[in-house]
Amino acid sequence: MKPYNVVIDFYTGDLRPGKKILRRVSDIKKMCYDEKAAEELIQNGDPLVYEAIYADVPEEEGQLGHCTTIIYPGKVGKEYFLTKGHYHAKTGTAEIYFCLCGQGRLIMESMDGDCEILEMFPSSASYIPPFWSHRTMNTGTEPLIFYCIFPAEAGHDYSTIEEKGYPKLIVEENGEVTIIDNPKRRNR
Numbered sequence: 789m790k791p792y793n794v795v796i797d798f799y800t801g802d803l804r805p806g807k808k809i810l811r812r813v814s815d816i817k818k819m820c821y822d823e824k825a826a827e828e829l830i831q832n833g834d835p836l837v838y839e840a841i842y843a844d845v846p847e848e849e850g851q852l853g854h855c856t857t858i859i860y861p862g863k864v865g866k867e868y869f870l871t872k873g874h875y876h877a878k879t880g881t882a883e884i885y886f887c888l889c890g891q892g893r894l895i896m897e898s899m900d901g902d903c904e905i906l907e908m909f910p911s912s913a914s915y916i917p918p919f920w921s922h923r924t925m926n927t928g929t930e931p932l933i934f935y936c937i938f939p940a941e942a943g944h945d946y947s948t949i950e951e952k953g954y955p956k957l958i959v960e961e962n963g964e965v966t967i968i969d970n971p972k973r974r975n976r
């Protein structure tokens with residue numbers, strides 16, 4: 789392949805040329821703490837939770853995949869809109885999330901159960917080391933937009949997070965961003 793540019797709009801997250809995937813509440817229902825609240829949202833129009841727009845790069849070792857992600861403001865029950873969360877299928881691969889707009893949190897868990905939460909804000913560049921799963925949440929009132937760079941062969945393992953969840957939840961309590969223990973956490 790030859791070198792080429794994509795153009796990223798910092799304020800909308802649009803990446804061109806790119807391939808867009810959409811995730812609605814129905815796509816993340818199993819990841820939500822309050823599945824009943826998720827079901828009600830699904831019955832009321834199934835709102836869009838996030839979009840990711842991927843640059844066209846071969847999924848091969850040596851290449852760098854990159855995409856933007858736009859998480860819309862909103863909550864399922866008291867839990868902020870979130871991404872599905874994943875380990876990389878090739879677990880020993882890192883990733884960088886560079887925040888362009890909005891406010892959020894990045895929750896990560898290592899394979900031996902260490903959990904870390906970082907703030908995301910415009911100009912923050914979060915490093916996700918190899919072997920750490922990752923999920924993002926929009927804790928603000930505007931879209932949370934970030935740019936991701938990862939080894940193109942990394943792949944996604946969504947099922948581990950879908951089955952066991954994270955040790956912590958990030959929710960709104962009394963108008964504040966609050967971290968609580970996840971009562972639905974399952975240990976493998």
Ligand SMILES: [Fe+2]
Pocket residue numbers: 874875876883922938
């Ligand atoms: Fe990733």
